Amino acid sequence: MPTKYPGDADEVRALNAYICLLRATESLLAKSAQNFRGSRLTASQFAMLECLLFQGPMKPSELAGKMLKSGGNITMVIDNLEKRKLVQRTPHASDRRAIIISLTAAGNKLIESLMPPQVACIKDQMAVLTPGELETLRQLTRRLGTAQ
């Protein structure tokens, strides 16, 4: 989003920070995506497997909430992972409306093999900043993320 907006000092400061923030995120995501491209996983598919690995089996609606995506989308991502037998649907014990998504053995093996390189990649990219700068970045972006 290239913006050369002729505004006052406050606007220029806000827009400059905004644009750098967006570009940094784009850059980090693009680089991270290279790690799992070889496994023919999309970003959403990787995120779902990661979510199931660290937080255990859950309902599609819970996945949607954690991944910040719409429900219809989640259904399709599950469909595509299920075709490859990386996740499975099982009926919910007490609520017949609901289902539980869990990793298969193959899915668990795949995502566990992908996590260490993924973490290393993020660590490498963030290493252009010092530990103190990383902490500052965390605090600043944390406040932005919860902004109303």
Next chain:
Amino acid sequence: MPTKYPGDADEVRALNAYICLLRATESLLAKSAQNFRGSRLTASQFAMLECLLFQGPMKPSELAGKMLKSGGNITMVIDNLEKRKLVQRTPHASDRRAIIISLTAAGNKLIESLMPPQVACIKDQMAVLTPGELETLRQLTRRLGTAQ
């Protein structure tokens, strides 16, 4: 992307900053998108109109470069904006392979009306940080964005 990865101090620091950065960006983008949703513009369509407003008519390949999107995608975004007569294709003066995309009068009017609220929205959201913090954020994210 919820990650509870059991790693060393460096990894935890990098991952925490990374996650906050991604969430902040998601939050900002979601809020900004509300400004042009009433005009039935998608984020890509808005970005293209904004690009043409501030940087003038250009070729699809230039739009792809500035918007960091693939060429095939640009063709479709142009198609959809052209259907609504917000942009137009004209032949390139000297290169018959190329075309030039420009705003129509209606497109110019629309994007000009949308920019002030958009800028105000970003300014408001960034206002949870002080001017000094914004400058710090800009510098830190600028370095991350250009990381190899």
Next chain:
DNA sequence: ATAGAATAATTTAACATTAAAGTATCTAAA
């Protein structure tokens, strides 16, 4: 106990996104 509201997942339609293949045009080297 039952009607209405809420919830859970899916389906559908429209648009977005990428990668790969295709077509047309241009450029530069032999």
Next chain:
DNA sequence: TTTAGATACTTTAATGTTAAATTATTCTAT
């Protein structure tokens, strides 16, 4: 000058994304 490669845009196929509508089930107030 001709040809090979590069460039510019489009098309196609597969997946992703959202919003809205649909179906099935559960919850809740009467």
